[in-house]
Amino acid sequence: DAGITQSPRHKVTETGTPVTLRCHQTENHRYMYWYRQDPGHGLRLIHYSYGVKDTDKGEVSDGYSVSRSKTEDFLLTLESATSSQTSVYFCATGMGTSLGAFFGQGTRLTVV
């Protein structure tokens, strides 16, 4: 898994609560990504980072924010969780958009 650790691996939270997912890498990759995976939708990009404190929105960014204060850490925050955010979240890292991406093991988030 290219030295990518996601935490927590599983979480159940209530609607309206804030949630933060963490991604930690040991590969010194410049790029980090957050995807969500849902049946019938494949993998959809939420946010990505191209360097420390440099982030941008992906296809499904509404309701999510990210921060990257160190090369190795990329945080995904759900400001106020909703049931539609129940999903499996994957962090990925890479050296460039045309150089592939390497995924973590995922975080299964359930919003009740």
Next chain:
Amino acid sequence: QQQVKQSPQSLIVQKGGISIINCAYENTAFDYFPWYQQFPGKGPALLIAIRPDVSEKKEGRFTISFNKSAKQFSLHIMDSQPGDSATYFCAASNQAGTALIFGKGTTLSVSS
């Protein structure tokens, strides 16, 4: 807007047979086309990738065929084995893009 279309959604192949998964893309600026393999409960893992300057790439039993004029690429799994049963995703990206754009995935089941 789905920029990478993948088919079929599911596929059942006999052991020893050939599995074929197809993808079509729209953005002619894409210059990197990887395939990912995902087992249940795991993150996607890079399987094989191709760039548009070649029409075919082979790694073991896995082959990517690329047709630039038709904007299509496909994954062929020769001598399919039960251990190949997984979900496969095609993807595409370019140097100026934000990140990999994924197809919706194909669930492959190889029966013994």
